[in-house]
Amino acid sequence: MKNPIQEYxxxxxxxxxxxxxxxxxxxxxxxxxxxxxxxxPPCFCVSKSPASPKKFHQHTKKSYMPTRSECVKxxxxxxxxxxRTFGIxxxxxxxxxxxHITRNWIQILRSIFHKDSAVVSYSFPIPxxxxxxxxxxxxRSGRMIYEFIGMIDDDIASVTYQYTHLVKADxxxxxxxxxxxxxxxxxxxxxxxRRPSNLHNFNLLGNRLDKLFQNANDGCxxxxxxxxxxxxxxxxxxxxxxxxxxxxxxxxxxxxxQAVRFKDDYRILVKSANDARVVIKLLQAALKExxxxxxxxxxxxxxxxDGLFREWVSKYHMVSPKKKAKYSWKEFRELYLSVLxxxxxxxxxxxxxxxxxxxxxxxxxxxxxLSPSDIQKVTSMLLMLxxxxxxxxxxxxxxxxxxxxxxxxxxxKNEILGYLKSYLLELxxxxxxxxxxxxxxxxxxxxxxxxxxxxLTRKYxxxxxxxxxxxxxSIFKNKREFKLFTGCKAIAKKVSMAKHLDVFDPPIPE
Numbered sequence: 468m469k470n471p472i473q474e475y476x477x478x479x480x481x482x483x484x485x486x487x488x489x490x491x492x493x494x495x496x497x498x499x500x501x502x503x504x505x506x507x508p509p510c511f512c513v514s515k516s517p518a519s520p521k522k523f524h525q526h527t528k529k530s531y532m533p534t535r536s537e538c539v540k541x542x543x544x545x546x547x548x549x550x551r552t553f554g555i556x557x558x559x560x561x562x563x564x565x566x567h568i569t570r571n572w573i574q575i576l577r578s579i580f581h582k583d584s585a586v587v588s589y590s591f592p593i594p595x596x597x598x599x600x601x602x603x604x605x606x607r608s609g610r611m612i613y614e615f616i617g618m619i620d621d622d623i624a625s626v627t628y629q630y631t632h633l634v635k636a637d638x639x640x641x642x643x644x645x646x647x648x649x650x651x652x653x654x655x656x657x658x659x660x661r662r663p664s665n666l667h668n669f670n671l672l673g674n675r676l677d678k679l680f681q682n683a684n685d686g687c688x689x690x691x692x693x694x695x696x697x698x699x700x701x702x703x704x705x706x707x708x709x710x711x712x713x714x715x716x717x718x719x720x721x722x723x724x725q726a727v728r729f730k731d732d733y734r735i736l737v738k739s740a741n742d743a744r745v746v747i748k749l750l751q752a753a754l755k756e757x758x759x760x761x762x763x764x765x766x767x768x769x770x771x772x773d774g775l776f777r778e779w780v781s782k783y784h785m786v787s788p789k790k791k792a793k794y795s796w797k798e799f800r801e802l803y804l805s806v807l808x809x810x811x812x813x814x815x816x817x818x819x820x821x822x823x824x825x826x827x828x829x830x831x832x833x834x835x836x837l838s839p840s841d842i843q844k845v846t847s848m849l850l851m852l853x854x855x856x857x858x859x860x861x862x863x864x865x866x867x868x869x870x871x872x873x874x875x876x877x878x879x880k881n882e883i884l885g886y887l888k889s890y891l892l893e894l895x896x897x898x899x900x901x902x903x904x905x906x907x908x909x910x911x912x913x914x915x916x917x918x919x920x921x922x923l924t925r926k927y928x929x930x931x932x933x934x935x936x937x938x939x940x941s942i943f944k945n946k947r948e949f950k951l952f953t954g955c956k957a958i959a960k961k962v963s964m965a966k967h968l969d970v971f972d973p974p975i976p977e
Contacts (some may be wrong), residue, residue, distance in 0.1 A: 471622040475814035482581040482595035489570040495565040502553045502694030508910035509967040523559040531669040533682045554692025558949040560683045564697045586710035586726040591701035632734035632743045637765035638731035643690040646758045653708035687852035712752035743768040779813035798834045819856040831965020842879040865964035908937040913961035
């Protein structure tokens, strides 16, 4: 019987190795530069980049001096107290990272899909497609997360009968903890790269990538930016190197297990509770070789079948077993209340995202029968969901944009705008903390020409929000071979917010 997990690894490697290195290079420059769609509004897009592969910084064997720059930071509030910080890399440094990765594409793939690793990664960040081998699609990891987690569930379930326990573990602060020197360790081997003749040999790919990531982050050797796909690729290289050490350790202990990984998240099937404890210790030891560690509060052992499937999915299926073409007001209200309950029972999961996807069509319009008097209630209810799950806030703004363009919505436009104006004023009191939410409301206002209606003249410090309100890019403005910002109204004519955020059917940029 074929193992679907191992079959997935073989198929992904085959598809990835069939890609043209130039196609991957141009895709990384245009579609992999910014973080996925929910992080930044659609006006942040790469519409100009080098027409042919090139390097901005030359090297010799003993010397490599890329421009030293700082990442532009985009803060995304994870919880009430903590943020996740995405990074935007100097486009010339980003270009050179993409150049060196793609000029050595097969070497990169062999590092990621190493023959000596028993851990199968489901997070290859380049969008390959079995239907069109050798060609790239335009997807980003937003869709990949939804599809691959579902795929992991199915593939693990296919082999679970051979095991008794499931280990779930997570690398603590993965991207911020990556030591840039470990990039070279992972590609070439730690012993090899530490030889005096190799330590500063810039003919070696790993050393060039190490230096580029350092200089993208003002010379820091700790941490790589979250968001760019080049960072995802490097993360895969380092995690895969740790996986190989883990594989060797479990083979020495003769432990039978099946291990999969999605980025920094592990799921490992084992045959006893004792094996589960040993596997956790061995994984910790493997990660330490790359200055990484497991997150204590996210490491769990489950007696199967517990932990096999996502609890919120089952709970949501019970209240909404089938997506509907139309919801009555009462059906919408009851489903909404059920989602609030599930989110409370299973916090931090995707139930709100699933709900918003189910109640809207491909244009982002609500599939709910509403009267004009319902608009105010729905607006308030949706914004409340945005408070519960910040990641869903852009989708909610997209729904309000679609709503305001309907015949009913037009009659209540001033009420919707009034809600957003008061919310924006409230957020602006603490701009530093609320930059993410402010940027999305700002894009909605500017792209739809509502500045005068809203009547806001406030000047924002954050370069992302400032770019939106001025309708002019404020990041890396002196990089002439790149255009990293498109006017809000101009981009809105090409793609709606709903389409930009539709991870299951994203727009193909022109």
